[in-house]
Amino acid sequence: MNPTTKLSVNINKVALIRNSRGENLPDIIQVAKDCQRFGADGITVHPRPDERHIRIRDVYELRPVVHTEFNIEGYPTTAFIDLVTEVKPEQCTLVPDPPGVLTSNTGWDTVKYQSFLREVIQEIHAAGIRVSIFLNPEPDKVEAARKAGADRIELFTGPYAKAYAAAANGPQNFELFNAYKETARRALQVGLELNAGHDLNLQNLKFFKLHIPELKEVSIGHALICDALYYGLENTIQMYKRLLS
Ligand SMILES: CC(=O)[C@@H](O)[C@H](O)COP(=O)(O)O
Numbered sequence: 001m002n003p004t005t006k007l008s009v010n011i012n013k014v015a016l017i018r019n020s021r022g023e024n025l026p027d028i029i030q031v032a033k034d035c036q037r038f039g040a041d042g043i044t045v046h047p048r049p050d051e052r053h054i055r056i057r058d059v060y061e062l063r064p065v066v067h068t069e070f071n072i073e074g075y076p077t078t079a080f081i082d083l084v085t086e087v088k089p090e091q092c093t094l095v096p097d098p099p100g101v102l103t104s105n106t107g108w109d110t111v112k113y114q115s116f117l118r119e120v121i122q123e124i125h126a127a128g129i130r131v132s133i134f135l136n137p138e139p140d141k142v143e144a145a146r147k148a149g150a151d152r153i154e155l156f157t158g159p160y161a162k163a164y165a166a167a168a169n170g171p172q173n174f175e176l177f178n179a180y181k182e183t184a185r186r187a188l189q190v191g192l193e194l195n196a197g198h199d200l201n202l203q204n205l206k207f208f209k210l211h212i213p214e215l216k217e218v219s220i221g222h223a224l225i226c227d228a229l230y231y232g233l234e235n236t237i238q239m240y241k242r243l244l245s
């Protein structure tokens with residue numbers, strides 16, 4: 001029997017719609033409450049420096065209403081670390097995004113940035129927050145993630161999603177998928193827990209979970225919010241959860 005994987009709903013795209021009109025519709029605080037009421041095991045936000053979706057103020061306002069697990073993602077600038085250590089989410093996911101990037105497009109080079117990551121992780125740990133590191137499917141980066149002090153890695157599933165979309169029955173890029181499995185295996189071997197995220201959707205999630213059943217959590221935003229346009233938020237969350245149980 002596979003362990004259940006938690007679903008953290010990323011609400012960036014809800015904030016993007018709100019910001020497009022300058023008012024408070026949709027109200028992301030209400031949406032976060034409703035996601036949890038509909039079964040989400042957590043809420044993820046990725047405040048970006050230009051505040052194009054999640055704003056710094058949102059992060060503070062979300063804290064008291066997120067009673068499941070709050071996950072804040074981002075590049076660890078001093079401002080980001082101050083925000084995270086003040087808000088105290090259950091989890092912080094460190095992502096190596098340059099400021100203007102369209103969306104996250106790579107994981108950390110944990111070997112090159114090991115000492116930087118160690119300092120940052122120490123600071124975030126001191127506030128009692130679990131730290132996850134966004135990682136490419138690169139087994140040789142796992143040990144350095146552990147040495148930097150991470151608790152978890154989040155497998156960057158963007159390349160997996162592209163490979164899956166290009167084939168009819170699963171990713172078929174065995175080299176790539178083996179790299180995911182090997183990265184996951186090594187992480188578990190050295191005592192790191194596993195998350196995954198980016199471009200996961202109703203089509204590609206089942207295969208990923210089937211082959212990497214030890215996943216603790218997936219964070220899903222873009223596709224889930226798009227699906228909610230057709231199926232409604234409650235149905236959509238339940239559809240994703242069924243693929244994870
Ligand atoms: C860290 C990650 O994988 C991203 O998926 C991210 O959280 C999404 O950010 P945007 O919503 O800004 O594209």
Ligand SMILES: NCC(=O)COP(=O)(O)O
Nearest residue numbers: 010197198199219221222
């Ligand atoms: N960490 C990944 C995430 O939060 C959501 O990514 P996406 O589903 O919006 O691509």
